[in-house]
Amino acid sequence: MEDGNRLQVVMFPWLATGHLIPFLQLSKLLAEKGHKIFFVSTPRNLNRLPKIPKQLSSEIILVSFPFPHVPNLPSCAESSTDVPYTKQQLLKKGFDLLEPPLTTFLESSKPDWIFYDYASHWLPSVAARLGISCAFFSLFTAACLSYIGPPSALMTIGDPRSKAEDFTVVPKWIPFESDLVFRLHEVTKYVEKTEEDETGPSDLIRFGFAAGGSDVVIIRSSPEFEPEWFNLLHDQLYKKPIIPVGFLPPIVEHNEEDDNIDGHEWSNIKEWLDKQKVHSVVYVAIGTEASLSGEELKELALGLENSTLPFFWVLNKIPGSTKNALDMLPDGFQERVKNRGIIHGGWAPQVKILSHDSVGGFMTHCGWNSIIEGLTFGRVLILLPILNEQGLNSRLLHGKKLGLEIPRKEQDGSFTWASVAESMRTAMVDDSGVSWRNRAREIRYLFGDVDRNNCFVARLVNYLTENKKARVP
Numbered sequence: 074m075e076d077g078n079r080l081q082v083v084m085f086p087w088l089a090t091g092h093l094i095p096f097l098q099l100s101k102l103l104a105e106k107g108h109k110i111f112f113v114s115t116p117r118n119l120n121r122l123p124k125i126p127k128q129l130s131s132e133i134i135l136v137s138f139p140f141p142h143v144p145n146l147p148s149c150a151e152s153s154t155d156v157p158y159t160k161q162q163l164l165k166k167g168f169d170l171l172e173p174p175l176t177t178f179l180e181s182s183k184p185d186w187i188f189y190d191y192a193s194h195w196l197p198s199v200a201a202r203l204g205i206s207c208a209f210f211s212l213f214t215a216a217c218l219s220y221i222g223p224p225s226a227l228m229t230i231g232d233p234r235s236k237a238e239d240f241t242v243v244p245k246w247i248p249f250e251s252d253l254v255f256r257l258h259e260v261t262k263y264v265e266k267t268e269e270d271e272t273g274p275s276d277l278i279r280f281g282f283a284a285g286g287s288d289v290v291i292i293r294s295s296p297e298f299e300p301e302w303f304n305l306l307h308d309q310l311y312k313k314p315i316i317p318v319g320f321l322p323p324i325v326e327h328n329e330e331d332d333n334i335d336g337h338e339w340s341n342i343k344e345w346l347d348k349q350k351v352h353s354v355v356y357v358a359i360g361t362e363a364s365l366s367g368e369e370l371k372e373l374a375l376g377l378e379n380s381t382l383p384f385f386w387v388l389n390k391i392p393g394s395t396k397n398a399l400d401m402l403p404d405g406f407q408e409r410v411k412n413r414g415i416i417h418g419g420w421a422p423q424v425k426i427l428s429h430d431s432v433g434g435f436m437t438h439c440g441w442n443s444i445i446e447g448l449t450f451g452r453v454l455i456l457l458p459i460l461n462e463q464g465l466n467s468r469l470l471h472g473k474k475l476g477l478e479i480p481r482k483e484q485d486g487s488f489t490w491a492s493v494a495e496s497m498r499t500a501m502v503d504d505s506g507v508s509w510r511n512r513a514r515e516i517r518y519l520f521g522d523v524d525r526n527n528c529f530v531a532r533l534v535n536y537l538t539e540n541k542k543a544r545v546p
């Protein structure tokens with residue numbers, strides 16, 4: 074590729090596994106087209122990244138900034154995986170202190186573009202001062218961005234919603250019929266102010282400045298999946314270029330070396346899956362930030378047991394806690410289910426497991442990466458949203474008959490083992506769930522078609538090449 078067409082792009086994701094992974098996925102796709110990527114994060118987050126393929130190691134340069142000291146934040150905490158959601162604002166305070174080293178790096182490297190995340194509300198003004206084109210890379214759906222609202226309003230009058238109830242009604246700027254709202258229990262925890270909240274702007278205000286100050290908004294989704302939301306964003310709410318980059322579907326890499334890092338033990342897991350019937354297993358996982366209470370873990374365990382279905386349950390470390398989730402399970406549970414269920418402590422090779430044909434369903438917290446991975450392999454989704462925008466993702470999928478929400482109590486979000494077991498059986502085996510299963514298997518062409526998604530990336534590269542600002546000499 075001629076040097077003139079070779080883009081230099083800085084990638085600056087928020088400090089969360091669910092953000093680092095898709096930013097790296099996009100980095101690899103741009104690097105494969107010959108462009109140079111500077112991937113910026115902190116030491117522990119860079120160490121946690123999936124391996125960069127050898128053939129791209131000269132195109133993707135990792136740039137490490139030490140994580141600043143933040144009072145009341147454990148020194149080892151550098152990611153949302155390391156802290157409970159009640160400490161997220163402190164983590165963002167440390168993230169905001171990365172502005173000076175990042176600015177210095179941008180001044181010296183003079184990239185064509187910088188891609189950044191919702192938490193970097195301060196970055197557009199830095200990029201504008203340095204004459205660098207900036208792209209807000211949204212790892213959230215167009216529907217979610219629409220619900221959050223017009224950045225221009227968030228940047229001026231702030232967010233009109235102050236009480237939890239305000240988030241349970243369709244916003245006035247959505248001009249068509251929609252059920253895209255939060256349940257009361259999904260927002261109460263965010264509206265109750267904590268002392269950490271005084272350390273910086275709310276997430277919605279961060280969104281407003283990050284999106285509002287960008288030259289372009291790149292969304293990890295497709296207008297074919299949510300056309301009405303892309304149109305609303307483009308025509309009314311954002312009034313700036315909105316570019317879909319497709320779903321960036323996972324590629325299952327059979328790299329033996331990867332399989333055994335961090336206890337992936339893929340060969341043992343595969344041996345168990347190979348013994349199960351096709352599409353019989355429910356994979357259960359709640360991402361890297363969310364956690365369930367002791368009571369919820371017990372109800373979920375008894376639901377898995379009473380469903381009588383085979384399951385593979387990833388019981389990751391509780392963010393920011395030293396407690397072992399395994400100790401919170403019902404007495405005798407592990408013994409009773411040992412012939413049909415696996416309880417996997419620690420990191421699991423999620424994409425590989427979801428790609429295995431013995432897996433038929435995926436009980437998920439509705440993180441966008443997990444949803445894409447589940448639908449890429451045509452797995453019927455059983456929806457258990459917990460944090461962040463996961464409730465909106467759950468409504469969107471339920472509305473499209475791509476997922477079945479586990480019924481929850483409106484006030485506190487509690488659920489029973491009976492509702493878990495019933496949702497699983499409906500999704501997986503009952504006649505009443507046939508349409509859900511068929512719909513999930515139909516939609517895999519949209520999510521998992523690599524060529525279809527690569528077209529989005531090609532169009533993005535054209536846009537970046539044609540619209541980059543002249544490099545500051």
Ligand SMILES: C[C@@H]1O[C@H](OP(=O)(O)OP(=O)(O)OC[C@H]2O[C@@H](n3ccc(=O)[nH]c3=O)[C@H](O)[C@@H]2O)[C@H](O)[C@H](O)[C@H]1O
Binds near residue numbers: 212362440443461
């Ligand atoms: C965008 C935003 O990222 C956040 O990520 P979070 O980690 O919670 O969940 P995912 O988005 O599923 O991302 C989790 C990612 O980690 C991978 N994984 C996780 C655990 C494990 O044991 N093994 C794995 O391979 C998984 O395959 C996925 O790619 C928030 O949810 C938010 O709601 C979401 O929309």
